[in-house]
Every structure is written in structure tokens, then in C-alpha cells.
Amino acid sequence: MKILAVIGSPRNNGNTYEAVKLIEDELNIKNPGIEFEYVQLGSANLKPCKGCFTCIERGEEKCPLKDGRETLEFKMQQADGVIFASPVYTYNVSWIMKNFLDRFAYRCHRPDFHGKKAMVVVSTGAVGLGFVAALLSLSLGTMGFITCAKLGVTFPPAHERNDTRLKKEMNKLVRKTEMFYERLLDTKPEKPSFIKLLQFVKQKRAYSKAPKDLADFKFWRDKGWLAETTDYYYEVRAGKMIKLLVYIISKLTRCAG
Numbered sequence: 684m685k686i687l688a689v690i691g692s693p694r695n696n697g698n699t700y701e702a703v704k705l706i707e708d709e710l711n712i713k714n715p716g717i718e719f720e721y722v723q724l725g726s727a728n729l730k731p732c733k734g735c736f737t738c739i740e741r742g743e744e745k746c747p748l749k750d751g752r753e754t755l756e757f758k759m760q761q762a763d764g765v766i767f768a769s770p771v772y773t774y775n776v777s778w779i780m781k782n783f784l785d786r787f788a789y790r791c792h793r794p795d796f797h798g799k800k801a802m803v804v805v806s807t808g809a810v811g812l813g814f815v816a817a818l819l820s821l822s823l824g825t826m827g828f829i830t831c832a833k834l835g836v837t838f839p840p841a842h843e844r845n846d847t848r849l850k851k852e853m854n855k856l857v858r859k860t861e862m863f864y865e866r867l868l869d870t871k872p873e874k875p876s877f878i879k880l881l882q883f884v885k886q887k888r889a890y891s892k893a894p895k896d897l898a899d900f901k902f903w904r905d906k907g908w909l910a911e912t913t914d915y916y917y918e919v920r921a922g923k924m925i926k927l928l929v930y931i932i933s934k935l936t937r938c939a940g
């Protein structure tokens with residue numbers, strides 16, 4: 684089993700890395716055969732997104748930035764599970780984690796990580812764990828990742844640290860790692876939520892009307908997702924009532940937001 688850890692802290696061996704290292708130790712106890720690989724975005728060859736829209740409109744292979752993006756995507760595709768970790772910097776993910784998300788924004792249009800299990804790890808000094816983990820998980824979910832566990836780790840200032848707090852944090856880490864590992868072992872295709880079914884229908888409608896030379900149109904067409912009978916990225920058994928409800932709500936929310 685291969686696990687890739689994408690560490691989004693500019694401090695390569697900072698708190699975020701430290702938390703993920705503990706997760707690696709826990710996973711190794713469960714399965715010593717696990718292959719673990721780290722990508723430290725702080726020193727990865729990933730240039731800042733220029734916002735030129737080339738990847739979205741014409742295809743990621745046309746991106747003018749020649750760097751390690753393609754290799755990183757390949758590593759994510761090859762992994763059985765990916766840990767995405769970021770510190771809370773000013774109530775948000777770090778800028779390098781945000782740049783990583785922007786560089787893979789085309790995957791929100793052309794999701795290609797379906798069924799890929801993810802764990803989201805956020806480290807903080809005090810606040811922001813919940814919504815930063817939710818933000819990260821939302822973007823990854825649009826790319827197709829399934830967040831199996833969200834872990835928030837607090838690294839308080841030295842004078843606030845004590846054994847009870849440390850033990851509590853460690854127990855949480857062990858519990859969330861276990862949750863992630865159990866989901867990694869479960870190979871059944873994920874049953875999509877109502878929101879995910881709705882997202883599929885809305886994207887399908889948008890891309891079926893897109894110009895035929897647009898990368899999104901070509902990708903969705905080639906995947907067979909624009910076919911009338913396709914309800915989701917992969918075969919699902921959604922009931923007729925659910926399908927009807929998804930259809931109605933997708934129509935009603937056409938102009939919303």
C-alpha cells in the first residue's frame with residue numbers, strides 16, 4: 684500500500700510535518716509494509732499559478748509553467764491514499780497549499796481522482812482547525828478525493844503545553860489515523876452523497892453546452908459522462924426518486940449562487 688503525504692508548510696520540518704510523521708508511525712504499526720512518500724510543497728518544484736486559465740480552457744498539458752506539476756499528479760494517481768496537510772496561516776491554508784490547489788484547479792472541472800482516499804491534516808497554534816480542514820476537504824472533494832478523516836492538531840505556545848493536552852492530541856491522532864486506515868482497506872466503491880450526485884448533474888449540464896474544443900467538454904465526452912444515461916462518474920445504484928430529486932433541484936438551483 685502506497686501513501687503519499689503532501690505537506691503544505693513552508694517550514695519543511697515544522698509542526699505540520701511532525702504531525703504527519705506521527706501518522707506515518709501509527710500506520711507503520713498497523714501495516715509495516717506501507718510505502719510512505721513525502722512531498723514537501725515548500726521545496727517542491729511547483730511555480731505560482733498565473734491565473735491564465737490555460738489549464739482550464741485548453742488543457743493542463745498546455746500550462747505555460749514547466750515544473751513538477753505533472754510528476755506530482757502522477758504520484759497522487761499512483762498512491763492508494765493521500766494525506767494533505769497544511770498549517771493554519773491567518774485563518775486559512777498556507778499560501779503554498781493554496782497554490783497547490785490552484786495549480787490543480789482544472790481537476791475541479793475534470794475530476795480524475797474518484798475513489799482516491801484522502802486524509803486532511805491541519806495544524807494550528809490555537810484556532811481555525813475546523814473551517815480550514817473543511818475548506819481543504821471541499822476543494823479536494825471537487826477533484827474527486829474522498830476525505831476519510833480530518834485531523835486538527837494544536838501546537839500551543841510552550842507555556843501552555845502539558846501532558847494532559849499532549850495525551851489528548853495524541854489519542855485524537857491515533858483515532859483519526861485508524862479511521863483513515865480502515866477506509867483504505869475498504870475497496871467498495873463509495874456511495875455518493877446527494878450533494879455529489881447533484882454536483883455531477885450540474886457539471887454535466889454545464890459542460891455539455893460548452894464549446895466542443897474546450898478541454899472540459901472533451902474530457903467529459905471522452906469519459907462518457909455526457910451520455911444521457913450517465914448519473915455519476917462511475918456506476919452507482921441511485922434510486923429513481925433520488926435521481927428525480929437531483930434533477931429537480933439542479934434545475935431549481937440553476938441561477939442560484
Ligand SMILES: Cc1cc2nc3c(=O)[nH]c(=O)nc-3n(C[C@H](O)[C@H](O)[C@H](O)COP(=O)(O)O)c2cc1C
Pocket residue numbers: 692693694696697698699700770771772773774775806807808809810811838
Ligand atoms: C504566518 C502565520 C500565520 C498563522 N496564523 C495562525 C492563525 O490564524 N491561527 C492560529 O491559531 N495559529 C496561526 N499560526 C500558527 C500556526 O498555525 C502553527 O504554529 C502551525 O502549527 C505551524 O505549522 P508549521 O510549523 O508546519 O508551519 C500562524 C503561523 C504563521 C507563521
